[in-house]
Amino acid sequence: MxxxxxxxxxxxxxxxxxxxxxxxxxxxxxxxxxxxxxxxxxxxxxxxxxxxxxxxxxxxxxxxxxxxxxxxxxxxxxxxxxxxxxxxxxxxxxxxxxxxxxxxxxxxxxxxxxxxxxxxxxxFSLIPPWKSDELVAQITGIAEDLGLPLTHAVANFLAEALGNNTRQIWNELEKLKLLASSDCQPLTVEQVRPLIHSSTQSSLQLAEALRQGNSAKALQLVADLLARNEPALKIVATLVGQFRTWIVIKLALESGEKDEKVIASRADLSNPKRLYFIRKELQGLTSKQLLACWPLLRDLEWQLKRGADPARTLQTKVLELSLLFKG
Known part of the structure; x- marks a missing residue:
């Protein structure tokens, strides 16, 4: 055709x-x-x-x-x-x-x-930054096209460091291929880390800092992201996606659901094995705490779309969100 x-x-x-x-x-x-x-x-x-x-x-x-x-x-x-x-x-x-x-x-x-x-x-849609499994699969696929062997640990590191920026993923993998051409062994995270021209500070790490109630780290991450010209609405989209995943899984667990495939399907997880790690992340948290974040995130998105100052608005809402998880 x-x-x-x-x-x-x-x-x-x-x-x-x-x-x-x-x-x-x-x-x-x-x-x-x-x-x-x-x-x-x-x-x-x-x-x-x-x-x-x-x-x-x-x-x-x-x-x-x-x-x-x-x-x-x-x-x-x-x-x-x-x-x-x-x-x-x-x-x-x-x-x-x-x-x-x-x-x-x-x-x-x-x-x-x-x-x-x-x-x-x-x-040709961008993979949401919070869908780490799909990002790892994308990076692994591009590396295979380039003839670059990658370990799962390196692919995970690159997914966290580069997010869904496909142009940068291609550029960084092509650079790594030049390094790997002199050695038949797959590169290690220790070899890759100093070569990646991207801060590992990410919107997902911001979500983690909020979940931990670490307001100081969250504010620093906001400053780092904005300094890298990360669009404020893109940051919020990642936060919304990550908190949605946590909320869906927490509600499923609190309702007594034990079938991991069912829970993964509800949370749009392509790999049910990720539930093991997410359960650990959610220990000590309640669905009430997570649900309380939702109106704050939506209000943050609404204010930014109305033209509010990105730095000031993000800082204010990040403080409010982190306070929900203090103690």
Whole structure:
């Protein structure tokens, strides 16, 4: 199927996939003749792309037509929809039509439903920072693609240090590959730690400091995160996700649920074995304490979205949250 629709906010990984597609279908010597990149904001971008995609390639290799930031997933006229329905099945196999967008396509639109049947649709969304299992799996997968052997301990360290910044993950792993090329043994955390150009201070560590009632450490972490230009709303999103996980698991345990698979499913944990460690984290805490955090976190998010000063607002709410766990 020579039609593709890539979408998601993980811009770096999406562009990596586009590069792979270019490498697979285009002949470098004929790329100037067979590669067309069309800005999606142009009124007739889709029509131009459809016309180009029906044109046979010149010389060697295939043709690739790329519509950047396509609006097809948000709106599409009836006339354009009809043109799409007629043209997409007619695109020859040596021609490839690619639509990309940072926005999620509206599943209610006829154009979206048409693309789901006529195109290869791929999502490129950032993994939430609190889903450490998925981050470790992503880092391990990228390392395998690069031919870099990683121990589970190093993958866990990198997930904590780099979070879901895929561009930085690729850059750091490529750097580590250069170091590993001189030694057949997998790198250790001690070797990796001084090479990673990222503070290990993270929003997840902030959640841990709050859970421990350590207001001084929490305030320092807020200062570190903001100094690294970490968006305040991204910090809050991580806190909300982590506290949601703790709340769901604590409520399940207090209700008498013992099936780890059931609890993991409720908390969206891909690896039920993580429950062993989360149970230890939650020892000495009550669901009442955790639930009391929820309105504070939502109020923090609301204030930031209303334009409140990020540093002052985060500091105030962090103090309020840590006080819930004092003693």
């Amino acid at each position: 020579p039609v593709y629709f890539y979408w998601g906010e993980d811009d770096f990984t999406l562009k990596q996939a586009v590069k792979q597609l270019q490498k697979r279908v285009l002949d470098p010597q004929w790329q100037a003749f067979n590669f067309e990149k069309i800005p999606g904001e142009l009124e007739d971008a889709t029509r131009q792309a459809l016309t180009q995609a029906l044109t046979p390639p010149f010389g060697a290799g295939d043709r690739l037509v790329w519509v950047v930031e396509s609006t097809l997933g948000q709106h599409c006229s009836e006339a354009l929809l009809e043109r799409l329905a007629l043209t997409l099945p007619q695109i020859p196999p040596q021609c490839h039509l690619l639509f990309t967008s940072s926005k999620k396509p509206d599943g209610r639109l006829k154009a979206t439903k048409l693309l789901q049947t006529q195109a290869q649709v791929r999502e």
